[in-house]
Amino acid sequence: MSLLQEEREIILSNEYVDAFDFDEVAEFVSNASKELFISHHFKKREKMLVQPRGGFPTYQQQYALYEFFVDANVDVLPLTIDSNTRLNDYGTAKKMLRLSEENDMDMLNGYPLVTHGYRTTRKMITHFNKPVSLRHGTPDARLLIETAIASGIFEIEGGPITYLLPYSKNFPLDKAFLYWKYVERVCANYSELNEPINRESFGPLTATLVPPSITIVIQLLEMLLSLEEGVKSFSVSFAQQGSMNQDIVTGAVIRKLVKHYAAEIDCADAAINLVYHQWMGAFPTNKDFAEQLINLSTVIASMVGADKIITKTREEATGIPTKEANAKTVADTQYCLRILNGLPSVVDEEEEEMLTLEVKAIMEAVFNDPADTLWRKVFNSIKNGVIDVPFSPHIINQNQMITIRDANKNIRIIERGNVPIPDRCYEFEKAQCDLSKDTTSIVNDIIHDIGIMQW
Amino acid sequence: MKVVTGVVGNDIHVVANRLIDLSLQARGYEVFNLGVNTHLEEFFDAAVETGAEVLMISSLNGEAEGWGREVKLLKAKYKNLDDLIMMIGGNLVVGSGNTEDIVARYKKYGFDLVCHQVDLNTGLDLLQDLLEERCKS
Numbered sequence: 001m002s003l004l005q006e007e008r009e010i011i012l013s014n015e016y017v018d019a020f021d022f023d024e025v026a027e028f029v030s031n032a033s034k035e036l037f038i039s040h041h042f043k044k045r046e047k048m049l050v051q052p053r054g055g056f057p058t059y060q061q062q063y064a065l066y067e068f069f070v071d072a073n074v075d076v077l078p079l080t081i082d083s084n085t086r087l088n089d090y091g092t093a094k095k096m097l098r099l100s101e102e103n104d105m106d107m108l109n110g111y112p113l114v115t116h117g118y119r120t121t122r123k124m125i126t127h128f129n130k131p132v133s134l135r136h137g138t139p140d141a142r143l144l145i146e147t148a149i150a151s152g153i154f155e156i157e158g159g160p161i162t163y164l165l166p167y168s169k170n171f172p173l174d175k176a177f178l179y180w181k182y183v184e185r186v187c188a189n190y191s192e193l194n195e196p197i198n199r200e201s202f203g204p205l206t207a208t209l210v211p212p213s214i215t216i217v218i219q220l221l222e223m224l225l226s227l228e229e230g231v232k233s234f235s236v237s238f239a240q241q242g243s244m245n246q247d248i249v250t251g252a253v254i255r256k257l258v259k260h261y262a263a264e265i266d267c268a269d270a271a272i273n274l275v276y277h278q279w280m281g282a283f284p285t286n287k288d289f290a291e292q293l294i295n296l297s298t299v300i301a302s303m304v305g306a307d308k309i310i311t312k313t314r315e316e317a318t319g320i321p322t323k324e325a326n327a328k329t330v331a332d333t334q335y336c337l338r339i340l341n342g343l344p345s346v347v348d349e350e351e352e353e354m355l356t357l358e359v360k361a362i363m364e365a366v367f368n369d370p371a372d373t374l375w376r377k378v379f380n381s382i383k384n385g386v387i388d389v390p391f392s393p394h395i396i397n398q399n400q401m402i403t404i405r406d407a408n409k410n411i412r413i414i415e416r417g418n419v420p421i422p423d424r425c426y427e428f429e430k431a432q433c434d435l436s437k438d439t440t441s442i443v444n445d446i447i448h449d450i451g452i453m454q455w
Numbered sequence: 456m457k458v459v460t461g462v463v464g465n466d467i468h469v470v471a472n473r474l475i476d477l478s479l480q481a482r483g484y485e486v487f488n489l490g491v492n493t494h495l496e497e498f499f500d501a502a503v504e505t506g507a508e509v510l511m512i513s514s515l516n517g518e519a520e521g522w523g524r525e526v527k528l529l530k531a532k533y534k535n536l537d538d539l540i541m542m543i544g545g546n547l548v549v550g551s552g553n554t555e556d557i558v559a560r561y562k563k564y565g566f567d568l569v570c571h572q573v574d575l576n577t578g579l580d581l582l583q584d585l586l587e588e589r590c591k592s
Contacts, residue, residue: 169467169492208470393469393491402477439481440576443474447575450470 004185011142011182016090018117025150028122030193037195038076038131038155039233042273042307047075049308050333051133052326055080055110057100059120062111066128068327073334076308077128079153081136081144082110088140090114109320114143118150125152133157133200139164139171140179142186149190155198156187159222161378162202165392173382173396177375181229188230196233199226200275204239207280208391208450209403211411212241212250213358213421217387219254220261220363221378227267228374235308237275240297242452243409249351251276251304257359276306282451283316290314293453294329298336302343309333358425362386365420385418404442405449406432414442456586457507459498461489462545463522468515471545471575475513478575482583484509495522499533509540509582517549523564530565540585544570544578 012020034040041049052069055078056062066077084093093112100107113121113134125132133155134148141163145156160180164173187197201222203215219236226234236254241247251274258272278297283290291314301309311329313321365386369377381387385398392399400417412429413421421429437445458479462472469491476488487505489497502510512519523543530536543566547557554571561569568585570578 167467169490206469391469391473393467395490399473399476439477443478443481443575446474446477 004182004189007142007182008146008186012146014090014143016094016114017143017147018119020118020146020150025118026190026193028152029149029190032152032154032194033126033129034195035129036125036131036152036154037198038133038308039196039198039271041075041131042198042233042271045307048301048306048337049075050311050330050337051076051078051308052311052313052330053078053080053135054321054323054326055082055135056323057082057097057106057108057110057112059116059124061106063124065323065326066124066130068323069330070128070130072327072330074130074330076155077130077132078135079113079132079148080110081134081138082108082112083137084108085110085112085114085144086136086138088138088143106320113151114147118147121147121151121153131155137163137167139168139176142179142182145183145186149186149197154195155200156183157200157202158183159199159201160225160375161218161222161382161387162205165382165389165394165397166202166204166206167393169393170395173394174379177225177379180225181375184226184229184231187226188232191230191232196231196271198233198235198273199231200235201226201237203237203275204277204280205389206391207239209405209411209446210390211401211403211413212238212246212253212355213362213413214387214389214401214419216250216254216257216355216359217362217366218389220257220359221366221374223258223272224261224265225375225378227262227270228265231270233271233273235273235275237277237310239277239280240300241411242281242405242449243411244300244303245346245348245351245408246410247276247300248303248346249348249355251306252347252352253355253359255305257356261363273307274305275308275310276301276304277310278312279453280312282454283312284454285317287314290316291332294332295336298333299340302337302340303346354425354428358421361420361422361425386420388417388419402446404433404445405452408432409449409452456483456509457485457487457505458509458511459487459489459501459505459507460511460513461493461498462491463493463495463498463512463514464516464518465492466514466516466518467491471513471515474575475511478579479511482579495525495529499530499536502536502539503533507539509542509586511542511544511582513545514543514547515545517546519543519545519547520549523561523566527565540568540582540589541566542568542570542578542582544568544573547571 096107132153160176313325315321366381388401402415558569
């Protein structure tokens with residue numbers, strides 16, 4: 001028996017798992033409908049796929065949500081997991097699910113997939129026969145993704161960096177790399193049985209003034225960590241940044257560089273897709289304004305040429321959105337995409353060159369780290385600040401980089417910290433900003449720049 | 456002047472914490488930032504370890520109210536913290552409340568300066584005033 005299989009048996013022999021049947025699951029994946037695989041839909045490239053967000057505690061609520069989504073002409077269904085399951089606290093998830101079922105009150109902020117189990121959940125997934133995307137935020141997702149794939153969920157979001165640095169203060173990063181290695185291998189192995197399982201990275205990170213160079217570097221590294229374990233279908237992603245031009249430049253550069261770096265490790269055969277998140281920062285409380293913002297995001301996603309868009313709702317600023325608000329966004333976004341025809345092609349060569357130079361310089365510094373494996377190189381690079389994510393709460397993050405918006409609302413680096421931004425690019429970035437102000441007014445500008453969409 | 460700062464409890468709201476750090480540095484303080492998700496013991500341990508003159512706790516989700524009650528009891532267990540200036544700021548209640556009542560309550564918990572929903576720079580000005588006053592006396 002392989003080491004991986006031994007580990008799988010340990011992970012799945014858990015008091016919260018009802019007799020996991022490896023052979024039955026493999027047979028299910030082998031014979032599963034192609035419609036369930038988002039990789040199959042990406043291959044057809046017919047349209048930008050629309051995927052909302054959403055997860056409710058009980059089976060009945062989740063089922064009702066999916067009915068609403070299907071009526072609104074959804075392309076990809078989400079399954080968002082509750083916070084207890086994300087932290088591997090299955091005991092609490094179980095208790096809270098019972099309370100939710102008995103009291104008609106939501107005691108969980110998502111669907112406790114491990115508690116419901118794969119036999120139950122699979123009934124729902126195969127009934128709707130649409131691709132489902134697993135949305136979580138889990139550093140140790142081993143049991144969760146086993147349960148997801150066994151349920152018919154063939155897209156797994158996350159990664160060791162993007163699910164840790166924005167969400168956790170002190171979960172050990174080295175452990176996260178090893179737990180995600182397991183996830184990649186299991187996805188790679190199942191991918192041999194039918195269409196590939198798609199892995200997706202979470203590009204928005206902290207959604208707070210993250211410069212495109214940092215976003216792209218982390219997307220490329222999580223892609224490489226996944227492809228080197230044998231994954232054949234991968235989505236890189238980023239969120240609306242606040243400047244249409246910067247989003248278009250980011251899209252162009254990331255598209256070019258995923259091909260370059262995948263080819264470098266002999267993985268050019270893997271399918272790489274681009275996902276765009278509608279604005280992930282603070283939303284306006286005015287619901288009509290929120291819809292305008294959502295609409296603008298859809299237009300930019302089209303300009304960027306995204307393969308999938310992940311939506312927000314008009315109730316974003318007020319709490320967990322209702323299924324009605326969620327479905328409305330899907331219908332609105334589909335309508336907007338249908339009427340967006342004859343888009344102009346925008347190219348900004350200078351910005352593209354600068355961004356490409358920055359990303360390549362950081363990637364080179366990561367590869368030059370003396371560690372023996374890629375994940376250790378990346379680990380060291382985060383630890384010593386070669387990669388620095390603005391506003392990450394994690395203790396390992398250096399927090400030396402400072403960013404601000406220029407007059408066109410592009411995110412610019414005004415303090416690079418230990419990140420090896422080439423001097424020429426650094427001067428270019430700073431030249432776009434008014435740096436004559438004192439720190440107090442710069443801090444006030446940063447506060448304004450973070451909340452740019454609220455007024 | 457040394458300041459220990461951080462966000463109390465299971466609160467992960469990091470943005471203001473970073474901005475407090477930046478602003479304090481800009482005003483010339485030596486900052487020891489414990490970040491988000493920090494428990495009271497960690498604050499006091501850090502104050503002892505660094506010999507800080509000021510402890511600046513922030514909270515956004517309002518759970519400081521729960522922790523505040525334990526401040527005096529816990530602080531009494533440490534020696535040499537009698538002169539430590541205790542400041543707290545942010546959003547200090549869950550839901551809404553009358554600012555005067557909130558400030559009075561937190562002063563009773565043992566804080567010298569209480570900034571409920573006060574602008575960051577105004578709060579830092581208040582700290583400066585207090586420090587100057589102490590210097591004189």
